[in-house]
Amino acid sequence: MKIYNSLILALLCLSPVHVFAADGLDSGDTAWILTSTALVLFMTLPGLALFYGGLVRAKNVLSVLMQCFAITCMVTILWVIGGYSLAFSDGGSMNDWIGGTSNFFLANVTRDAVNGTIPDSVFSIFQMTFAIITPALIVGGFAERMRFSAMLVFSMLWFLLVYLPICHWVWGGGWLSQMGLLDFAGGTVVHITAGVGAIVAALVLGNRKGFLTVHMTPHNMTMTVTGAGMLWVGWFGFNAGSAVAANGDAGMAMLVTHISAATGAFTWMLVEWLKFGKPSALGIATGMVAGLGTITPASGFVGPMAALFIGFSAGIICFTATVFIKQRLRIDDSLDVFPVHGIGGMLGTLFAGVFVASQFGGAGLAEGMTIGSQLMVQVTGIVATAAWTGVVTYLILKLVGLFITLRVNDEEETQGLDIVSHEEVGYNL
Amino acid sequence: MKIYNSLILALLCLSPVHVFAADGLDSGDTAWILTSTALVLFMTLPGLALFYGGLVRAKNVLSVLMQCFAITCMVTILWVIGGYSLAFSDGGSMNDWIGGTSNFFLANVTRDAVNGTIPDSVFSIFQMTFAIITPALIVGGFAERMRFSAMLVFSMLWFLLVYLPICHWVWGGGWLSQMGLLDFAGGTVVHITAGVGAIVAALVLGNRKGFLTVHMTPHNMTMTVTGAGMLWVGWFGFNAGSAVAANGDAGMAMLVTHISAATGAFTWMLVEWLKFGKPSALGIATGMVAGLGTITPASGFVGPMAALFIGFSAGIICFTATVFIKQRLRIDDSLDVFPVHGIGGMLGTLFAGVFVASQFGGAGLAEGMTIGSQLMVQVTGIVATAAWTGVVTYLILKLVGLFITLRVNDEEETQGLDIVSHEEVGYNL
Amino acid sequence: MKIYNSLILALLCLSPVHVFAADGLDSGDTAWILTSTALVLFMTLPGLALFYGGLVRAKNVLSVLMQCFAITCMVTILWVIGGYSLAFSDGGSMNDWIGGTSNFFLANVTRDAVNGTIPDSVFSIFQMTFAIITPALIVGGFAERMRFSAMLVFSMLWFLLVYLPICHWVWGGGWLSQMGLLDFAGGTVVHITAGVGAIVAALVLGNRKGFLTVHMTPHNMTMTVTGAGMLWVGWFGFNAGSAVAANGDAGMAMLVTHISAATGAFTWMLVEWLKFGKPSALGIATGMVAGLGTITPASGFVGPMAALFIGFSAGIICFTATVFIKQRLRIDDSLDVFPVHGIGGMLGTLFAGVFVASQFGGAGLAEGMTIGSQLMVQVTGIVATAAWTGVVTYLILKLVGLFITLRVNDEEETQGLDIVSHEEVGYNL
Amino acid sequence: MKIITAIIKPFKLDDVRASLSEIGIQGLTVGEVKGFGRQKGHTEMYRGAEYQVEYIPKVKLEIATDDDMVDQVIEAITKAANTGKIGDGKIFVTNLEHVIRIRTGESGSTAL
């Protein structure tokens, strides 16, 4: 008994974070992840919905809000049925590629189940909010022209065939995680998949009528800025919540996230000022998202100085990519999901491999890794994610297109999706 | 001493949730309830205010925001003076019906007072946010026609004579709590009282001029969807905060809350799509509120599968009730408070009695209870709450009407309450 | 070993707040400050931005949002470079006046650094959010007329020369903190500096063209009320977060903050009703901010009854000051920053010195202090803060004005800053 | 043909439309305008700043019609829009020389 006592006490004293009871639950960690879950849901509803909604024309604003809302609901149901299980449970012999079915209908997510230091229920809903925002991000690629029914079917299949496997590869014990891929909060799982998914969808659906010739200015920039502010705040849950604890890792993740957001925003604003003569609210808000998306995979691994650099790079490179895709490639990735999230996610995944090194103030490379070898893993992760997403997104759209018309017709596009798809109007002022 | 050591250690190891110091305070639980308080306030301001505000005509938008705001302030002051005491302190011989006066002016809510594992100050403000949102919900019943002064007096009396007693009955140790009524986060206390209060107010005040004949479309659906998103996020604090701890109960409450919201929303959308040909943003948002209101009393007791069922039922039944009351009964419960919150609250209170059973994945019935006997208690709770609320609301309105005209006159109603009551306009775009 | 055991256990049992591990980190406290950080950022973006943005004319709305956004980014970068160090590190021989350079580039904010019971990273980002909102508040003083470039340079210098020193004086171990100044969450550091800075800026820039003669009504009161709601919620992080722990102090701070907000709002509404005949949404929202600003310095020291009194005083006095400055002095402190934040901050700093006394239900005076001597300290703090801010703000503006035109020209002012400075428009409805 | 332009109070629009339908008017065009006239607006206070709202929201109707309908149209509008209070508005009659229906190219009375 004495020995037992001493052991426990030793444990208590050594525990790097917090004393916890025998069942492993820590109320502080639990409090923070409950909060983080609320913050990440807030990013989608209303954050992202407003950010995107303000950017489209007034006649399509509700369609965008509605798509974000419906995706949130649908993914939740799918997550309960099988998503959580396929992403996070043990896939047995298939575990390299996909999880198993043992947690279908959240079978094992009981009231007492614990996952690390938090209840399993909290872990599963926290992860659910990531699963929700990813397909919602893609809405920006096909905004103002996709039919609502086609959008639902596409999002469902995309979630099942793109999000779930890649989430399992990286976070669920699959091959990329075994390889040691560093993706703290979703550079590959969330941002690269969303970015690539969006641009492929934009290509398959085709540009909006009048793209780059008729006015398609944001109908409500105040809505977009409001959404941007919510995204910034919510992202604290996204990145610092990914520590799955309320400790120094979470704190540092929040700090670097904030720094990168601010630097990305300020840089984008300055570049715009230099190039176009005026700094714009849309520019600063976009730079903020770029800074946030880019730091995401690296947020748990790097220090403040690296964050300054990452935000700065995001501002320059995502800006350049945005202009390039629109003006040169003339691809109507309508709300610029690929250049901001896709490029940002790739950039950040690369940077994570470098700035994790302790000489750059990072958390330190895993044992046996060098910056070079880590970078190889990061590149593998990026390429695999982008390739799988690109191919599967394309196939899903082609498949869905066989059964449902993907795009509204010209007249409907002119009238706007709000009336056409939802028989509602945004404003009666 | 050794024995003492061992005892303590045993306690440490057995404690289901968390180690805490001798005074009982747990910083993790406290952190979560502080956060939950912020979330529940956020539900009212700006959440509910925006949700409601967007639904009325532009000329009344500020009146709705203002009513929510003023109720928040007034209830806060009443809560400090005597509300907290009447709801939660010991009422002595009257304790079955109402609390006592020992905590008037928060006399015992000192800096060191502890309530369970959290400071009493935190408990009292957390509960205050529930007291705030309940009368604010009623605003939807008499929107666009009640005079501001009458609204203030009515809300004050309603808070004192309906909310406080029923809160005491259910959560303050009164007769319903003694009977074993299951109401985790406010199916009876909040939603049934608000729903019944609203429809009675709608009946007493009468329909709006032109109800069902002239256009009364929402003036700003983007505002309503924004508010809906905030309600969803804030509801995490409402339900998961009602565990008054950051533990597995809170986690499960958040999970089932989210599932029911999503399922309710998706179901409502589908029903609308089938019945009216188009799924609408208003529909999905309303279904979400229905799903949330319905799971509320059950949220701490049931599991994920029950949540799917509860959300689904909410979507169907609250939808049907809404259409029925508007099209058949032609009652102008203007923002549909009764069919959504009232019916939802009743439904959920019933379901709580069933799905709490461990065979349905619930937390388990109290000792000595069967599903049947629990259901009897639940029905008693529903009937008592609805009856008391209905009768007292009616009497209050009649009484107030003796002294103050309840409703603006025709010309004022045409001009809109913003100018008439507040000499302000919502928009100068 | 047994003795060691016993010691530890005794410690466990005596710890007033919470058990924590050997390194001092408490996960519950950390969770709450992570959350508070999110809440305080939320106050600025989108809270304050919306609150202010709704009050200006439609042609200037983006300029206000953009100024809040750009200040957020710029201050973040400055904070990382040297701000945190100058405010909070030891300044050696200069420590009375300013911090040192040891923490430049957050040199010591490592992954493991602990500050009290939370990670240093969390403390530094929590404090950063205060540094952000202070210059953002000043935007209200020069709204609708200052050039964007001049605004950036001014804000940068103001942050360096006003905010950082005063923050160090009060919270960083400087002379005012040594004297025992009570300023829990920023009555001097945030509100007096912002208020005085704003009115000085208003005076130096001059009134807006047509001030008090042409219509300058808020262009979107729904936006302002939305922002007000967010400020209220976010302020919970501001004040209760300033306890830097999730304990009874935090709980009481939240409770009194809420009470003062509600009382301030309700009082302002009533005064307006009496004086102008109608209670307005703008009035209730402004009273809320006054109540919040005024309780801020006192929030960690006083009890609920004092909060009622403080909120009530804020409602009356800040209202009177607002009308006086506009109608009598005819100074165009455009969004009334001085009468609300400046006067409120002064009032609250005084009240803190009184109501801290235990006979008024406060936390108790420091040893050796009487109410009289404490009040002397409070007055010293107020005068020093106001004087330094007034003089330095004036000098900065004069200096900047030598190099950059501070104000747009008449034609640009007529056209509006959105087009002129940012080549964007708020709305295309 | 004539164009009849009426400036009326917004909340009377539905009544006017109804009584125009009754006399067989099938088309009209409506715009939002602000009127300055004898009717005075309300005063708004914003934190102590007082603003007299000088413009009153009005609705402007334009109805192209045959000469022989003019009197009936005027009567219908006058009756439906009248409240007897200041600010009820005006009816202006101007000459319409030519009208074309874009869809068919028809012109003259049949195009109305």
Next chain:
Amino acid sequence: MKIITAIIKPFKLDDVRASLSEIGIQGLTVGEVKGFGRQKGHTEMYRGAEYQVEYIPKVKLEIATDDDMVDQVIEAITKAANTGKIGDGKIFVTNLEHVIRIRTGESGSTAL
């Protein structure tokens, strides 16, 4: 001189402008209006309340022009705004007695 007023479908505005430019029209004034006519609006449902949207958003163009341009202008508008579906709108021609350019004080045709 004449004033040509056209009520057209909003999404045709750009086309009409383009074809007016082609025939040398350099100035015009555009307003948003709502049209009541043969074309019917859609039905909106709000939680079971059904509203028939009676007005259709239209755009109103006003072009002051010399007499000899009138036919060309009418033709240009008719062609560009025509979809063949109900609701394409109308063109009204009224007499313009006098025109002044505020900047220069010029009047008559040169002021257009």
Next chain:
Amino acid sequence: MKIITAIIKPFKLDDVRASLSEIGIQGLTVGEVKGFGRQKGHTEMYRGAEYQVEYIPKVKLEIATDDDMVDQVIEAITKAANTGKIGDGKIFVTNLEHVIRIRTGESGSTAL
């Protein structure tokens, strides 16, 4: 009687109103319009997409007045609205055959 329609720069509205009041004009109706003309709009950039804003916000005033006031009204507007820069706008004068005050049924000059 005449209807005088003026298209002016929005920020000149107050000045024009004031100088019309001076010459005794008591009523007028104002609408928001967009003008296309010689004056060119600014260019907006949205993440690299460039949009030339072609329409300029203008205000349209309509004043019904007696024939003998026409010249004074024109002069008052011209003076008050003039900035000398392109885009100052136009004044159009058309004939007003008939006017009715809805409140009283009065017609002709007394109805103005």
